[in-house]
Amino acid sequence: MVRIPLTSTERERGRRLGQLLRDARGEESMVEIAARAGLSAETVRKIETGRAPTPSFFTIAALAGALGISLDMINELLAPQSRSA
Known part of the structure; x- marks a missing residue:
């Protein structure tokens, strides 16, 4: 299966999502958040870093x-x- 390259908008949104999640996690461990969410720590790491x-x-x-x-x-x-004119 061939993946369509992400647009710059999608990559920027991913970066903002990662930052939002890091900020919300604060001092809590990535492993603890991943376990509560039922995800692997590697999945959380990839999302937080924009990968x-x-x-x-x-x-x-x-x-x-x-x-x-x-x-x-x-x-x-x-x-x-939104951009104001």
């Missing part, structure tokens, strides 16, 4: 639940920035 910039909805939902943040908040923070 997996387009995780599935269910992965994001699991991380949001483990971190105690709402999907609405994630959506708002990751929405494309």
